[in-house]
Amino acid sequence: MCGIVGVVSNAPVNQLIYDALLLLQHRGQDAAGIVTQLDRKFFMHKAKGMVRDVFRTRNMRGLPGNCGLGQVRYPTAGNAYSEEEAQPFYVNAPFGIVLVHNGNLTNAHALKAELFNTDHRHINTESDSEVLLNVLAHEIEKSTRGLPLSPMDVFAAVRNVHRRVKGSYAVIASIAGHGLLAFRDPFGIRPMCIGRAPGSVMLASESVALEGTMHTLERNLAPGEAVFVDLEGNVHSQQCADAPALNPCIFEYVYLARPDSVMDGISVYQARLNLGETLAKRVISTVPPQDIDVVIPIPESSRPSAMQLAQLLGLPYREGFVKNRYVGRTFIMPGHEVRKKSVRQKLNAIASEFKGRNVLLVDDSIVRGTTSKEIVQMARDAGARKVYMASAAPPVRFPNVYGIDMPTKDELVAHGRTVEQIRELIGCDALIYQDVEGMKRAIWAAASPAAGSPDTAISGFDASCFDGVYVTGDITSDDIQRLNEGRPGGQDPEGDNSRLALPNTEHA
Numbered sequence: 490m491c492g493i494v495g496v497v498s499n500a501p502v503n504q505l506i507y508d509a510l511l512l513l514q515h516r517g518q519d520a521a522g523i524v525t526q527l528d529r530k531f532f533m534h535k536a537k538g539m540v541r542d543v544f545r546t547r548n549m550r551g552l553p554g555n556c557g558l559g560q561v562r563y564p565t566a567g568n569a570y571s572e573e574e575a576q577p578f579y580v581n582a583p584f585g586i587v588l589v590h591n592g593n594l595t596n597a598h599a600l601k602a603e604l605f606n607t608d609h610r611h612i613n614t615e616s617d618s619e620v621l622l623n624v625l626a627h628e629i630e631k632s633t634r635g636l637p638l639s640p641m642d643v644f645a646a647v648r649n650v651h652r653r654v655k656g657s658y659a660v661i662a663s664i665a666g667h668g669l670l671a672f673r674d675p676f677g678i679r680p681m682c683i684g685r686a687p688g689s690v691m692l693a694s695e696s697v698a699l700e701g702t703m704h705t706l707e708r709n710l711a712p713g714e715a716v717f718v719d720l721e722g723n724v725h726s727q728q729c730a731d732a733p734a735l736n737p738c739i740f741e742y743v744y745l746a747r748p749d750s751v752m753d754g755i756s757v758y759q760a761r762l763n764l765g766e767t768l769a770k771r772v773i774s775t776v777p778p779q780d781i782d783v784v785i786p787i788p789e790s791s792r793p794s795a796m797q798l799a800q801l802l803g804l805p806y807r808e809g810f811v812k813n814r815y816v817g818r819t820f821i822m823p824g825h826e827v828r829k830k831s832v833r834q835k836l837n838a839i840a841s842e843f844k845g846r847n848v849l850l851v852d853d854s855i856v857r858g859t860t861s862k863e864i865v866q867m868a869r870d871a872g873a874r875k876v877y878m879a880s881a882a883p884p885v886r887f888p889n890v891y892g893i894d895m896p897t898k899d900e901l902v903a904h905g906r907t908v909e910q911i912r913e914l915i916g917c918d919a920l921i922y923q924d925v926e927g928m929k930r931a932i933w934a935a936a937s938p939a940a941g942s943p944d945t946a947i948s949g950f951d952a953s954c955f956d957g958v959y960v961t962g963d964i965t966s967d968d969i970q971r972l973n974e975g976r977p978g979g980q981d982p983e984g985d986n987s988r989l990a991l992p993n994t995e996h997a
């Protein structure tokens with residue numbers, strides 16, 4: 490779940506892209522990059538780190554032109570510590586293409602071999618995104634019927650990309666001298682929307698990037714759809730998939746996206762409120778409300794659910810943990826030790842809110858259990874009498890292969906354990922989970938025609954990490970094994986984990 494953005498404007502776009510990336514920082518904290526184009530030439534700056542660290546004024550000055558794209562990376566394939574795997578990726582032929590990718594390919598391994606053996610293309614990194622760029626480049630080369638490259642040629646290439654590539658991908662590519670191409674995989678697993686401001690067209694992972702840069706959300710891209718924006722800002726689009734069916738990743742609504750975004754017609758904030766409501770009903774059946782003195786959210790993402798849950802149960806809602814705003818999101822940090830240390834650095838308990846009370850802690854999700862285990866102990870240390878824990882999402886029991894770094898069952902606290910065993914491991918007095926159907930219903934109920942695009946018709950959700958159903962339908966245990974082998978490592982080989990533990994910049 491990286492964050493991606495692309496803009497064509499009648500003015501320089503470097504600052505716009507920077508601002509949009511800052512608004513998408515919560516989707517990736519490991520690396521950032523921008524490419525602009527001017528007179529058929531690309532200008533690129535990318536590096537490891539958060540947006541504010543990566544781009545200095547001198548770097549921004551080196552990014553001229555009215556068309557460009559950018560990415561914030563949360564690595565799910567390849568090497569988390571390699572500067573070369575920061576995006577965008579560049580390939581010189583045909584025309585010169587750069588690409589940013591949000592998602593994860595499930596057949597990158599096979600494609601890489603095919604690219605080498607059949608297409609004679611060299612891939613220089615372990616990143617699946619570089620593989621995707623080379624497939625796209627090869628297909629654009631094949632579809633080009635003359636100069637200049639026409640939108641129809643580009644769409645023909647995307648049609649072939651859909652045939653070859655498997656997994657999840659929301660992509661923006663910049664083609665030198667031509668414009669921007671964006672497309673979503675045939676299941677629309679990862680998000681992408683388009684919006685406008687006077688003289689400017691922007692594509693982005695989340696609507697918050699559009700709104701925060703004064704663009705108006707126009708619509709979400711349909712699954713399988715490709716959009717081509719030429720350098721004059723004219724927008725062309727075509728459905729390029731044979732059987733598109735919108736199945737957005739449900740974890741976007743649970744945790745990944747910002748609450749002020751609207752994705753595929755669903756308000757993330759409303760979805761989280763609804764999750765709190767359905768969770769409240771499950772809490773009552775396990776712990777009577779009169780046994781709970783106070784509801785406390787685990788900042789940041791659980792707040793709307795916790796608030797709604799407290800209101801429904803008629804219980805006080807209090808802030809018992811204060812978040813250090815200079816520590817990023819712990820779940821998307823690579824490496825268990827770093828995550829564990831960061832929970833303590835990130836959250837601190839206000840003892841008076843816990844002392845002698847029975848507290849119900851609410852989190853949006855429990856994945857590896859790192860956060861809950863630390864937090865429950867912190868609540869006890871602060872003097873809580875009873876510590877109950879509720880999760881607005883169901884148990885995460887299955888690996889995710891579509892762009893969230895949870896590739897092995899073994900590291901998921903809920904895998905192979907009953908709720909009682911998880912409760913014991915986390916150390917709380919009661920543990921209440923949402924159920925899968927309740928989660929789907931709650932999120933579905935947050936869809937509003939006014940909030941989204943009329944072309945949005947969700948067929949279902951990718952909820953694979955909760956129910957083990959993979960919407961692309963082709964995931965074997967060998968695939969999972971291979972994806973796991975290709976995942977980002979846990980420790981920085983240079984031994985420098987300080988930036989991970991305490992990034993010196995605030996994230997959204």
Ligand SMILES: O=P(O)(O)OC[C@H]1O[C@H](OP(=O)(O)OP(=O)(O)O)[C@H](O)[C@@H]1O
Pocket residue numbers: 744787788789790791817818819820821852853854855856857858859860861
């Ligand atoms: O069970 P775990 O593996 O610990 O993962 C789950 C936790 O990680 C996330 O928080 P994070 O700190 O990443 O971000 P947030 O501030 O948006 O809640 C999520 O909101 C849970 O609190």
Ligand SMILES: NC(=O)CC[C@H](N)C(=O)O
Pocket residue numbers: 490491562563564565566567590591592593594616617618892893
């Ligand atoms: N989370 C993502 O979208 C990751 C994109 C790509 N697979 C990478 O690892 O860089």
Ligand SMILES: [Mg+2]
Pocket residue numbers: 787788789790791852853860
């Ligand atoms: Mg959290």
